[in-house]
Amino acid sequence: MAVNKNSTGYTVTFAIILVIVCGALLATLATVLKERQKANVSNEKRQFILVAAGAYKMEELKEMEQSQISEIFTNKITEDVFDVHGTSIAKEGVTAFGIDIVKEYKATKNDASIRKYPMFKFTDGDNIKYIIPMAGNGLWGPIWGFIALGKDKNTIEGVVFDHKSETPGLGAKIAEDNFQDLFTSSTKKIMSGDKYLSVNVVKGGLKNPEHEIDAIAGATITSNGVGAMLRSGFKPYMKAFGLLN
């Protein structure tokens, strides 16, 4: 049967069939792979928290099975959730792990006072770390991080940063060791006496080395984003820890 390929009817039919086939293919694929992708995201979050706590190296965790990581996590991490005043609001249905820090940040962008602030406490015998997740804005998209404070609830003992779409080789360097090691290679503190100074990211030399980090050359906006995130991120926790009124 000869079909006129240039008729409107044929064109429309072809377009409809093509879209249905492609759409069905993608919908099936997305549904089939969804659980796997979710598990990957949760697994990565657990890895970040354990790495920030200094308990494991990322390379070690990548070798492990997801179930193994999940087990370690359950054994060593306890959670809590605070409101902006540092009061614990953890209850049935509100778990720290269940809070997607980036989504929470976006949802409460205009009113940080209703934001929920999750916290993870790592305990391994005498070794106690308080891991604080936070999120902010980079150049192209969200950035986030997990910052571990030591027993004194003030000194930074480990950080992990990540980002959605910062420029590789520039802003993306916040997720690399060279930048993250700056937080632990010398002492960085959140509080100076009873004053909340937090940690800032600055250019052109450190004036207050306990509260400042060198910015990344060529990635000003991402660096500023990390700075802004750190400047405001610790406040509710300091209130919860009783270090700030």
Place this chain on the structure above:
Amino acid sequence: MSTTKESLFSKKNMKLIKDPLNDSNPVSIQVLGICSALAITIMLENAFVMSMSVLFVLIAANVVVSSIRNLIPDKIRIIVQLVIVATLVITVDLVLKAFVYEVSKQLSVFVGLIITNCIIMGRLEAFALANKPGPAFLDAIGNAFGYTWILLVVGFIREIFGSGSIWGVKIVPDSLLIENGGFYEHNGLMLLSPIALFLVASIIWVQRSKNRKLIEAN
């Protein structure tokens, strides 16, 4: 096997693979796919993974479009190609996210950008629509590798002079840097996109001075 059937690896077909590597290179001769050559060549590894993704999408798109070339209505052929490429790119993205989460995170932005890579649309329009799937497959391989080697060369130069490393492995020791009392400093220009233009232009220059027939008479 019928005797009239042309072998897939005949001389004519092998030309489909070889030409794009040099005489009709998609980047240096046709000057396509430049945007991605600028954006993702800061690190060699990114350049490589991007090239492999383009390889997959280009092969699949070329073969699919070529197999249904007699069914595609002329009036909407560009849209049809776009839908097929987009479907493939999203498929790559979903599969990467589920099975190699790490790699997918590195590629995040770039996977989507494959849709806009002119090489893919260019090959579909110029080759797949008029040829059988076999040759279209070879044409895709040739062009993808033509793209790959340029990206790798540019990525190599940018990474070693810009960050002092190759494939993420440090080559220039930190102790040589001026900030640590040495004499060396990384070239910041190498980290910025415009340098890729200079590098691609240099490749074009070298290639044409070696291969005189590529120079247009004017």
